[in-house]
Amino acid sequence: MNVRLNKKHQKTLEAIFSTQTSATLQWRRIEVLFMALGATKKERTGSGVVFHLNGKRVTFHIPHPQKEVHRYQIRRARNFLQEVGITP
Numbered sequence: 001m002n003v004r005l006n007k008k009h010q011k012t013l014e015a016i017f018s019t020q021t022s023a024t025l026q027w028r029r030i031e032v033l034f035m036a037l038g039a040t041k042k043e044r045t046g047s048g049v050v051f052h053l054n055g056k057r058v059t060f061h062i063p064h065p066q067k068e069v070h071r072y073q074i075r076r077a078r079n080f081l082q083e084v085g086i087t088p
Contacts, residue, residue: 003086009036014088016078026067030077037086054084 005013012029015022031049035041039053047062058080063069069077081087 003037005033005036009033010088013081013086016074016081017088021071021074023071024068025074027063027069027073028067030069030073034077051080053080056080056083 008029009032012025012033015025016030016033031041034051034053037053039051042050042052044050044059047064048059049062050057050059058076060073060076063073
């Protein structure tokens, strides 16, 4: 996949793949990155959201009231990106 990412998207991608999993990465940055990569988003009941990209899908629970995602969600985002062939 050949997608051009702006600097902010690239930094988000690097943060997701960092060996030091961040505890301060905001959900919105992951969501915007997925959309920039061409993912489609479908909101579910409550705070659930499903992303589809390259024939794969992943489901997340949007964190609230805080804006930061949990470490397990970053790992899930990393695994999803690897499954669809996207790495930094």
